[in-house]
Structures are given as C-alpha cells and as structure tokens.
Amino acid sequence: xxxxxxxxLSFPIIVNAQQLTNNTSINITKSWSQQPNGYTYPLxxxxxxxxxxxxGFPICVLLHGNGGxxxxxxxxxxxxxxxxxxxxxxxxMNSWNICAxxxxxxxxxMVNDLVDSLQLYANIxxxxxxxxxxxxxxxxxxxxxxxxxxxxxxxxCAIVSHLNEPQYHSGNFYKIGSNTxxxxxxxxYNVVSNPLPTRKYLSISNDNDPVIPYLGxxxxxGLDFLHAEDAAYAxxxxxxxxxxxxxxxxxxxxxPVVFEYSYLSGNVVHIRGNAQHSINISQEEYIKSFxxxxxxxxxxxxxxxxxxxVYPNPVSDFLTIExxxxxxxxxEIYSLTGxxxxxxxxxxxxxxxxxxxxxxGVYVLKIxxxxxxxxxxx
Numbered sequence: 001x002x003x004x005x006x007x008x009l010s011f012p013i014i015v016n017a018q019q020l021t022n023n024t025s026i027n028i029t030k031s032w033s034q035q036p037n038g039y040t041y042p043l044x045x046x047x048x049x050x051x052x053x054x055x056g057f058p059i060c061v062l063l064h065g066n067g068g069x070x071x072x073x074x075x076x077x078x079x080x081x082x083x084x085x086x087x088x089x090x091x092x093m094n095s096w097n098i099c100a101x102x103x104x105x106x107x108x109x110m111v112n113d114l115v116d117s118l119q120l121y122a123n124i125x126x127x128x129x130x131x132x133x134x135x136x137x138x139x140x141x142x143x144x145x146x147x148x149x150x151x152x153x154x155x156x157c158a159i160v161s162h163l164n165e166p167q168y169h170s171g172n173f174y175k176i177g178s179n180t181x182x183x184x185x186x187x188x189y190n191v192v193s194n195p196l197p198t199r200k201y202l203s204i205s206n207d208n209d210p211v212i213p214y215l216g217x218x219x220x221x222g223l224d225f226l227h228a229e230d231a232a233y234a235x236x237x238x239x240x241x242x243x244x245x246x247x248x249x250x251x252x253x254x255x256p257v258v259f260e261y262s263y264l265s266g267n268v269v270h271i272r273g274n275a276q277h278s279i280n281i282s283q284e285e286y287i288k289s290f291x292x293x294x295x296x297x298x299x300x301x302x303x304x305x306x307x308x309x310v311y312p313n314p315v316s317d318f319l320t321i322e323x324x325x326x327x328x329x330x331x332e333i334y335s336l337t338g339x340x341x342x343x344x345x346x347x348x349x350x351x352x353x354x355x356x357x358x359x360x361g362v363y364v365l366k367i368x369x370x371x372x373x374x375x376x377x378x
Contacts (some may be wrong), residue, residue: 020059020085020121022047028089028113030106035092041110042090044070047123048083056125059118060291061111062088063137066095066221073134080273080288081132085124089114095206099166099180099187100222108143108176115150130155135211135277136221142167144202145235148192155291157202160277161212161268163231165224173238182222194238200213201230201235202290204283205269211277229261232270236263251345253330254282266290266332266343287332293328294341308367314375317356321346321367330366333358 017187018024022045029040048057070088078086089110093102111131119126129152133141136163145156146167165364166189167174174189180187205228207214216227226234233245241263250259250272258273258280269290273283309322321331326349333342333355341358346367358376363370 006358007119018121018313019123020045020047020118024121026114026117028110028117033106038186039092039105041092041113042070044086044090044125046074046078046086048085050083052123053125055344056123056128057085058083058130058291059085059087059124060132063096063117063131063133063140064088064090064110065135065137066092066101066247068095068137070133073137073372076134077132080284081291084291086116087114090215096136096140097180098136098143098164098221098223100135100182104180107140108147111140111144112148112150115153119150119152126152126330127154129153130157132157132159132287133161134159137168138162141163143175145199146173146195149196149230151196151198153196153199153202155202157204157287157290159279159287160206160209161284162203162205162228163226163234164219165226168226168234170230173234183265187223195235197239199239200267200290201232201239202269202271202287203232203235204273204279204287206273206275206277208274209277214272216312217258228272229270232263232268233259236268239264239268241268252328253345254285256280258282258286261285262343266340285347286361289332292334308365308370308372310372310374314377315355316377317354318352319355319365319374321351321353321365323367325349329367331365334364336368 024045026043027040030103031038062073069090074086074088089238090104091103091107094105095102095103097102097105115129118124131141131144141156141158142163156338166186172192173195175191175193177190179188203328205214212219213225214228216225218224246261250261254283258271262269271283271286273280311320328345328347330345334340355376360376360378362375
C-alpha cells in the first residue's frame with residue numbers, strides 16, 4: 001500500500017507524462033503451463049472525443065464474457081459509459097480463469113498490472129478507475145474487488161455473474177492460493193482476503209438467467225453460486241453495513257421494470273431483472289447513473305429551475321423536490337466533488353427528502369437528467 005500511495009502523490013508532478021490514446025500499446029505478458037513462452041494480452045482502447053475533465057478522464061476496464069473479446073465489449077458499452085476511457089483486454093482462448101474455463105492463466109495478475117500501468121497516464125484520473133465485467137468477466141471483476149488493494153479503483157460492477165462459493169464461503173472472501181483446480185472443493189480459492197472497504201459495488205443479475213442461477217446452487221459453468229441477494233448483502237456487510245438483509249421484491253426502477261436492493265446510501269446495489277443472461281435498457285441506464293458518467297463533472301453548472309424546483313434553499317432538514325408530473329423518477333444527490341451522497345425515488349409532484357444527517361455544504365440534485373444546486377445548513 002505504501003508504494004501505491006507514493007505513486008498517487010507523485011502523479012501530478014510528472015511533467016511530460018504520456019497521454020493514453022486509442023493507439024497506445026500496453027504490453028502485459030504472463031507465462032503459465034498453457035503458455036510457457038508467454039501470452040501478451042491483446043488490448044483495445046477507446047478514448048472519448050470530448051474535452052478532458054480538469055482532473056482527468058475516469059477510466060473503465062471492461063472484462064468480456066466467455067467467447068468474447070475486448071473489441072466487442074467496448075462496442076457494447078461505448079454509449080453507456082461515453083465519458084470514460086474504455087480499456088478492454090482479451091483473455092487467452094477468449095476466456096478468464098475463474099475455475100473450469102479454457103484458460104488457466106493468471107488473469108487477476110494481469111488486471112492488477114493493468115490498473116497500475118493505467119494510473120501513469122496524464123489524461124486519466126488515477127482515483128477513478130472502474131472495473132466492469134460481463135458473465136465470465138464478472139467473475140474476474142469480483143476477484144478484483146476481493147483482492148486488488150489499489151485504492152484508485154473506486155467502482156466494481158459485476159453483470160450476470162454474482163459471487164460464487166469459491167470466492168465467498170464460511171463467512172469470508174477468498175482468493176486463489178496458487179492455481180485454480182476444479183477437482184477441489186473450492187477450486188483452489190483457499191486464502192482469506194479482505195476487500196478494501198472504500199469501493200462502490202453494483203451487481204446485476206436476472207431471476208430467469210439460464211446460465212447463472214439467481215437463487216444460488218450449481219451452474220453449467222461448473223461452479224456453485226450464492227443467492228444473488230445474499231451475495232450483495234455479503235459485500236454490503238464488508239463495506240460497513242450493519243443492518244439486516246433487504247427482503248421482498250425490491251424497489252421498482254425503469255421501464256421495463258427492474259428491482260433495486262440498495263445498501264449504504266446507494267454505494268452497494270443489487271439490481272434484479274428478467275433479461276436472462278443479458279441486460280435490458282433499464283439496467284443499462286442504471287449502470288450509466290451508478291458510474292456517474294458525464295453528469296456532475298461536466299454539467300455541474302447546467303442548472304434547471306424551470307421543470308425542477310427545490311425548497312427551502314438553504315435547507316436544514318427536509319428538502320422538497322417539485323417536478324411537473326407524477327411519474328416515478330430516480331433522484332441522486334452529489335457533493336460538488338462528484339461523490340454520491342443519496343439516491344432514491346420520488347412518485348409524486350412534491351416529495352420530501354430527509355437531509356438532516358448530511359453535512360453542511362453545497363450539493364447538486366440530479367433528476368430527469370437535470371441539475372439543481374442547493375445549500376445544506378444546520
């Protein structure tokens with residue numbers, strides 16, 4: 001950890017640091033039994049054409065599903081995460097080594113090295129590195145959440161593959177000891193690992209997924225999985241949640257409707273849908289909102305007071321949000337640094353939100369893709 005801190009502190013004073021571009025070559029080579037002479041992970045990069053934020057672009061490492069590749073997953077998420085630099089490696093034999101896949105490669109080492117390398121580029125924000133994995137890639141994203149200790153990773157998102165039992169069992173998170181071994185009980189995940197308690201986490205699973213069982217149990221991928229809601233609860237507890245598991249159907253969101261299970265003021269969230277082994281437009285919109293893509297860093301001064309009104313302003317306890325219709329809307333409250341403070345839903349033209357527990361300061365309400373500043377006082 002000390003080396004990482006020194007790196008982050010020294011980053012701003014690099015005078016001629018290199019810019020990350022679509023054509024940048026980052027060579028990460030690993031050797032193992034299948035590739036004794038080394039495998040260099042192919043890497044696709046997509047840099048936004050928009051102006052760079054003053055603190056650098058957020059960057060998202062995308063991890064494809066089994067049989068996919070880096071180029072495909074960038075195409076899939078380029079409009080969802082349009083203000084992020086997207087970096088997508090391709091795994092050996094187009095898979096990631098979780099337990100019984102085609103690849104036995106040290107893929108988590110590759111992810112760790114990639115994150116460390118990306119922090120050195122001048123046009124990225126070294127404290128806004130996100131990891132998003134889809135299916136097989138979500139398993140690797142979960143492993144990164146569990147064992148990567150780089151504090152620059154602030155968000156991990158696992159899509160259609162929640163925690164499996166090798167990664168979490170007996171009340172603890174685990175990482176691979178030396179190698180994966182599908183013939184053993186937990187496939188070689190035998191070293192207890194304590195995830196950093198400072199990250200946002202989003203899991204998206206579907207209760208009709210034919211590949212990864214939502215309710216837990218054995219999967220065709222050769223692993224046993226936790227119940228998706230239990231998996232999110234275990235992560236919320238690791239991140240500091242002390243309450244009971246959220247039960248029931250969850251909070252409805254979007255159209256087509258999906259259901260939200262939100263812990264720690266929206267910092268750990270599980271979304272239940274019915275898109276089988278894929279995601280629908282509501283889940284895509286939730287990812288975009290969760291990653292705070294573009295909104296508070298680039299449009300912080302785009303204030304709308306015609307269709308959205310808040311009062312009293314300043315506010316000491318209950319803030320009333322007034323909109324011009326009664327349809328349900330997601331609202332989010334951010335600090336001026338872009339930190340998500342509160343997320344919820346309103347279902348009438350006038351809705352009161354209790355802000356008595358947040359600190360004094362200036363905040364931004366985001367609703368209907370519009371922004372309203374307000375002041376919190378005591």
